[in-house]
């Protein structure tokens with residue numbers, strides 16, 4: 445039987461017992477169309493990105509989500525109101541700041 449629940453609904457179930465990711469249970473995107481968070485182009489001006497970010501802006505766990513995605517190197521989709529390109533830029537900056545001088 446196909447599982448027609450969204451990607452993040454399934455992840456929330458899978459991760460329900462994982463304390464480190466318990467923030468996912470409070471995610472505002474659970475139940476949303478998963479396609480919304482994985483726009484094909486991920487351009488900053490993409491209306492789909494704007495709609496996904498509108499969901500993120502009302503999410504109580506935005507910062508947990510964003511931090512997790514950056515730490516994991518999540519390279520696809522909108523997480524914590526950021527695109528993959530933004531997360532790569534944040535990671536580069538974090539490495540630059542942390543590098544010994």
Ligand code: SF4
Nearest residue numbers: 471473500503509524
């Ligand atoms: S910040 Fe956005 S992507 Fe992350 S859990 Fe919340 S709604 Fe979902």
